[in-house]
Amino acid sequence: MSWLKIVGLGPGADSMITPEVTAALDQATDVVGYVPYVERVAPRAGLTRHGSDNREEIRRAEAALEMACDGRRVVVVSSGDPGVFAMASAVFEALEAGRPEWRELDIQVLPGISAMLAASARAGAPLGHDFCCINLSDNLKPWALIEKRLRLAAQADFAMAFYNPRSKSRPVGFERTLEVLIDECEPERVIIFARAVSTPEESIRVVALGDATPEMADMRTLVIVGSKQTRLIERSGAPLVYTPRSVA
Amino acid sequence: MSWLKIVGLGPGADSMITPEVTAALDQATDVVGYVPYVERVAPRAGLTRHGSDNREEIRRAEAALEMACDGRRVVVVSSGDPGVFAMASAVFEALEAGRPEWRELDIQVLPGISAMLAASARAGAPLGHDFCCINLSDNLKPWALIEKRLRLAAQADFAMAFYNPRSKSRPVGFERTLEVLIDECEPERVIIFARAVSTPEESIRVVALGDATPEMADMRTLVIVGSKQTRLIERSGAPLVYTPRSVA
Known part of the structure; x- marks a missing residue:
């Protein structure tokens, strides 16, 4: 039996x-x-690993669908969860536009621990109350929409998790994000820079929004901004950051 | 060595x-x-299972902290992810208000597959673009704040995941939620009722917002409302629901 599984590592x-x-x-x-995600899967006899470049999501999705159609058992890997700014939507875009046979494949999405949940856990529980999750890359949507969402999210007093805050090809987006947040939120607002969580390069940095600078984020950083309710518990080690369950 | 780990099942x-x-x-x-979560952990020699009632989060958190202070290795279990409307925030609320010794404990949060990610995976990838996550229970916050967040989230065109949509003690909240959504969104908007995902009682129901009724949700249901961009792919079996990565 052939199938296609879109999984989170x-x-x-x-x-x-x-x-x-x-x-x-x-x-x-x-x-x-x-x-780099394909390389996380150990090589073994009977398994072919097909690694491709960052910007090739649709071509990669089409190749995976075609292989499953040819009777193979195909796993499409994403980091984190495949349904959060990752390969699941790319596969379904290719599926919708592609050959009718693809629709009859046995396709499953297997969830994974998303970067947002892992980062939140390392810091404490900053997403313990209502929150939103925004991809800050403007490769696939206009910056004006990102700014609108940031302002409405701040007005709703959501905690916020940001994916893809900053890259070499998009050096200014996160600077503009911080400007919008400074405009909408108080400077004491908690902001967490969680880099490469659960890897040997992991670092967690907790600062006040007024002290945050663009260089604190890169492509491996998941950024979490607290709500007005988010609190710090000081102790000997790193502080714990959490958002209480209640709003009075 | 004693410790406290707050984990997601x-x-x-x-x-x-x-x-x-x-x-x-x-x-x-x-x-x-x-x-019911403690009962998911198999009994064994050397393990004491402490089950408590639904509304006892803070007392339960205090008991767990006190046991870890007494030299025990304590796991606090939540369903889904412990940081999303679950025990992590309750433990930190108790910690902040409690004995100074508690702050020096070895405390870790271990993330889990949240109901929202599991439900999204079963339906396809409805959370594949920017989204928010709202707890619809007004036990711990005023209804006016929930309504404000629903309206701003709709205006931001976030996909939305709803926890605790409806219970016997809160029969009207989800009805009001549907009224707000009908007011803010078009009737064709996709809404997913994902009940008891990954258990033998699992059911996934996909309807148009205009056809949704309050009885489609209960306490075991995770509700996902698509954004304006969310699409259905029809095929022989259940349709696939996904939100594309791009907005033009």
């Missing part, structure tokens, strides 16, 4: 990969994805 | 529990939580 540590994802990888004939 | 299936959570449960002397 979690943020980095093998100990955060779910058993159902591990089982899918064990049964696969082909694994498809961005090179 | 995922939505229901054992195959979605991460290895690091399983390891914590294997090493624990005590497991603490709401009765």
Whole structure:
């Protein structure tokens, strides 16, 4: 039986990969994805690893669908969760535009620990109350829409998780994000820079919004901005950051 | 060495529990939580299971902190992810208000597959673009704030995930939620009722907002409302629901 499974490898540590994802990888004939994610799957006899470049999501999705149509057992890997700014939507875009046969494939999405949940856990529980999740890259949507969403999210007093805050090709977007937040929120607002969570390069930095600078984020950073209610618990080690369950 | 780990058991299936959570449960002397979640941990020699009632979060958190202070290895269990409307914030509320010794404990939060990610995966990828996550219970915040957040989220065109849509003690809240959504969104908007995902009682229902009724949700239902961009792919089986990565 052929199939296509779109799976999440979690943020980095093998100990955060779910058993159902591990089982899918064990049964696969082909694994498809961005090179560094494909390399997280150990090579073995009977498994072909197809690594491709960052900007090739649709071509990669089409190749995966075609392989499943040819009778293979194909796993498409994403970091984190495949449904949060990752390969699941890319596969469904390709599926909708593609050959009618693709629609009859056995397709499953297997969730993973998203970067946002892993970062939140490391800091404490900053997403413990209502929150939103925004991709700050303007590659696939206009900056005006990002700014509108930031302002409305601040007015709703959501905590916010930001994906793709900053890259070499988009050096100014996160600077503008901080300007919008400074305009909408008080300077004491808590902001968390969680980089490469669960990998050897992990770092967690907690600062006040007024002290945040663009260079604190890069492409491996998940940024969380607290709501008005978010609090810090000081202790000997790093402070704990959490958002209470109640609003009076 | 004593410690306190606040862990997520995922939505229901054992195959979605991460290895690091399983390891914590294997090493624990005590497991603490709401009765049905504690019962998901198999009994064994050397492990005491402390089940408590739904409304007892703070008392339960205090008991867990006190046990860790007494030298025990304590796991606090939540369903889904412990940082999303679950026990992590309750433990930190108790910690902040409690004895100074509690702050020096070795405390970790171990993320889990949240109901929202599991529900999204089963439907396709409805959370594949910017989204928000709102707890619809007005036990811990005023209804006016929920309504404000719903309206701003609709204006931001976020997809939305709703926790705790409806219970016997709150029969009208979800009815009012649907009224607000009908007021802000077009009747064709996609709404997903994902009940008891990954358990034997799982059901996924996809309807247009204009056809949604309050009885479609209960306390075991995670509700996802698509954005304006969310699309359905029809095929022989259940349709796939996804939100594209781009907005023109």
